[in-house]
Structures are given as C-alpha cells and as structure tokens.
Amino acid sequence: MNQLTRGELARQGQVHIETIRYYERRGLLPKPPRSHSGYRIFSREDVRRVRFIKRAQELGFSLKEIKELLALQIEPHTSRAAVRQRAEAKIADIDQKIKTLRAMRENLARLVAACSGRGPICGCPILRGFEQEEEAE
Amino acid sequence: MNQLTRGELARQGQVHIETIRYYERRGLLPKPPRSHSGYRIFSREDVRRVRFIKRAQELGFSLKEIKELLALQIEPHTSRAAVRQRAEAKIADIDQKIKTLRAMRENLARLVAACSGRGPICGCPILRGFEQEEEAE
DNA sequence: CTTGACCTTGTACCTGGCTACAGGGTGTAG
DNA sequence: CTACACCCTGTAGCCAGGTACAAGGTCAAG
Numbered sequence: 001m002n003q004l005t006r007g008e009l010a011r012q013g014q015v016h017i018e019t020i021r022y023y024e025r026r027g028l029l030p031k032p033p034r035s036h037s038g039y040r041i042f043s044r045e046d047v048r049r050v051r052f053i054k055r056a057q058e059l060g061f062s063l064k065e066i067k068e069l070l071a072l073q074i075e076p077h078t079s080r081a082a083v084r085q086r087a088e089a090k091i092a093d094i095d096q097k098i099k100t101l102r103a104m105r106e107n108l109a110r111l112v113a114a115c116s117g118r119g120p121i122c123g124c125p126i127l128r129g130f131e132q133e134e135e136a137e
Numbered sequence: 138m139n140q141l142t143r144g145e146l147a148r149q150g151q152v153h154i155e156t157i158r159y160y161e162r163r164g165l166l167p168k169p170p171r172s173h174s175g176y177r178i179f180s181r182e183d184v185r186r187v188r189f190i191k192r193a194q195e196l197g198f199s200l201k202e203i204k205e206l207l208a209l210q211i212e213p214h215t216s217r218a219a220v221r222q223r224a225e226a227k228i229a230d231i232d233q234k235i236k237t238l239r240a241m242r243e244n245l246a247r248l249v250a251a252c253s254g255r256g257p258i259c260g261c262p263i264l265r266g267f268e269q270e271e272e273a274e
Numbered sequence: 275c276t277t278g279a280c281c282t283t284g285t286a287c288c289t290g291g292c293t294a295c296a297g298g299g300t301g302t303a304g
Numbered sequence: 305c306t307a308c309a310c311c312c313t314g315t316a317g318c319c320a321g322g323t324a325c326a327a328g329g330t331c332a333a334g
Contacts, residue, residue: 007280018323021283026321037330039281055237060197063321072248084252087245094242098235100192105231108224111209115221144310155293158313163291174300176311200291 004042013050020050028053028067059097141179150187157187165190165204196234 010017020040023029029049032040049070056066072087147154157177160166166186169177186207193203209224 005281016323019321022322035281035330037281038283039330056241057321058197059234059238059241060195072245080252084249087249087252091242091245091249094238094245097196098238098242101196101231101235101238104193104196105228105235108209108228108231112221112224112228115217115224142311153293156291159292172300172311174311175313176300194291 002043004044004046006040006042009042009046009050012047013054015050015054023050023053026063026067028063028070139180141181141183143177143179146179146183146187149184150191152187152191160187160190163200163204165200165207 004012006020007017010020013020020029020042024031024040029046032042032046035041052070053063053066056069057063061069068086069090072083072090141149143157144154147157150157157166157179161168161177166183169179169183172178189207190200190203193206194200198206205223206227209220209227
C-alpha cells in the first residue's frame with residue numbers, strides 16, 4: 001500500500017496526472033522504479049515532494065528554485081558546508097518574502113481599520129509606506 | 138517633475154518599458170492622461186503601483202489577484218463593509234503564506250543545524266513534518 | 275476472454291506574463 | 305533642418321508551466 005501509480009500520486013498530490021510526468025522530465029521528481037509491465041511505482045515520499053512543490057510555487061518560487069530546494073535534501077554526498085551555505089541563502093530569501101508579506105499585511109490591516117471607522121470614505125493607502133524598504137538591508 | 142513618461146516610469150519601477158503598456162491593457166495601471174501629442178503622463182503614484190505589482194508577484198500573487206488587491210484602494214465608492222471583507226480575506230491569504238514560509242524556514246534551519254553538527258552526513262529532512270498543516274485550520 | 279479503467283510513449287497545444295518588432299510621429303540639441 | 309532619442313499603435317513571438325491528445329499495452333471484474 002506504499003506503492004502508488006502515477007494516477008494515485010496525482011490524486012494524493014492534488015495535481016493533474018500529466019504534471020507528474022512533467023515534473024519527472026524537469027527533474028523535480030526522481031525517475032521512479034518501474035513494475036514488470038513498465039508502470040511507474042511511486043511512494044509516500046513522492047506525495048510529500050509533490051505537495052512541497054505546489055506549496056513552494058504558491059509562495060513564488062519557480063520550478064528551478066524548487067529543484068534547488070529539493071536538491072538540498074537529496075545530495076548528502078556534497079560537502080556539508082556547501083549544503084549549509086545554500087540552505088542559508090534560501091533562508092535569507094524566505095526571510096525577505098516574510099518581511100514583504102508582513103508589510104503588505106500591515107497595509108491591509110490599516111485599510112481594514114480605516115474602513116471600520118466612521119469618518120468619510122477612506123483614502124485607502126495600501127501602497128503607502130511600502131517602497132523604501134526595497135533593498136534597505 | 139512629477140510628470141513621468143512611460144520610459145521613466147519603467148526605469149523607476151524597474152520593469153521593461155513594454156510591461157507598462159501591458160499592465161495598462163490588463164487594467165493594473167489606470168489609463169493615464171495624455172500630453173497634447175499623445176504621450177502617456179504618469180505620476181509617482183504609478184511608480185508605487187508598479188513596484189507593488191512586482192513585489193506581489195515575487196510573493197506568488199497572480200496579476201489577477203494583484204488587480205484585486207489594488208482595487209481595494211481604488212474604489213472608495215464601494216461599500217466600506219465590502220472592501221473591509223475583501224481586505225480581510227486577503228489578509229487571511231497572506232497569513233497562510235507567512236505560515237507556510239515559516240514552516241519552510243524551520244525545515245531549512247534544521248537542515249543547517251544538521252549540517253553544522255559533527256556526526257555522520259545528514260539525512261536532511263526538508264520535507265518532513267511539512268504536510269499535515271495543509272488545511273489544518 | 276472481453277470491457278473498462280487504468281498505464282505507456284510521443285508530441286502538440288494552451289495560458290500567463292511578458293518582450294520584440296515594424297512603421298510611424300515628436301521634441302530638443304547642434 | 306536634421307539627428308537622435310524618445311513616444312505612439314498594432315501585432316507577433318517567447319518562455320514557463322502545464323494539459324491534451326493519439327496510438328497502443330495492462331489488468332481486474334464479470
């Protein structure tokens with residue numbers, strides 16, 4: 001029961017069945033072992049990978065970047081220092097994304113506050129104070 | 138000096154000049170006023186918008202979603218309750234993204250820790266413990 | 275021993291988000 | 305008054321990330 005077909009993997013991973021083949025071609029999923037008749041055989045681990053990919057995409061990572069993220073866990077034969085360095089770089093990327101999302105959230109929260117108040121219809125400054133934190137360390 | 142041409146807006150917004158026209162077509166930038174000779178006239182506000190769009194994209198929002206985000210600030214003639222409700226929905230989306238990014242960061246941090254230790258080469262479980270928080274409230 | 279729902283491969287197509295022309299007008303510097 | 309760097313419109317092309325066949329093989333249920 002830890003043996004999944006492509007269709008089952010697609011269902012459990014919540015993606016189109018052809019997407020599985022596409023990810024395999026793109027190197028995001030490892031070439032799976034095959035049954036005697038040539039059917040691909042996937043595992044629960046693959047389900048995890050597919051979900052990871054979808055989630056990472058929703059966060060603005062490209063398939064290329066996601067492949068790099070996944071590679072971090074795959075290659076334990078690489079120098080640990082190298083893996084660590086790349087992981088740290090990804091963490092920095094993520095921190096930046098979180099920071100920007102927080103600023104965005106702040107602005108929306110202000111908007112909500114403005115719309116809850118009484119006064120005249122709100123000026124709704126979503127964009128305001130949202131740009132100087134560009135490359136500002 | 139608050140009058141920008143398309144080229145200047147593109148430079149200040151850090152996008153390709155044709156992208157400006159594209160955003161206008163897609164309704165992400167309002168139809169700008171024109172000079173006597175037909176040149177588009179933009180403002181600093183437009184620079185803010187362009188940057189907002191780029192940043193939101195990096196965070197995984199589609200142009201369609203970004204248009205909705207921007208619409209929140211544009212239409213103060215809509216019922217405040219309605220605007221507020223949509224803003225709150227967006228905030229929920231953003232919170233979800235932040236949550237997922239944090240989980241991702243956690244896993245990478247664990248990886249870094251593992252790679253810094255001595256022991257045998259790390260098993261590197263980036264994906265582990267990363268799936269049950271799917272729709273789990 | 276056939277039907278139906280799966281699987282295989284290869285290849286073509288689609289959508290989103292740009293990006294690049296072609297063919298022409300504008301505007302300021304020398 | 306001509307260069308040159310900009311602007312205009314329309315339309316075509318490009319890349320990423322899928323999706324959709326067609327033509328055929330597999331397998332469990334009846």
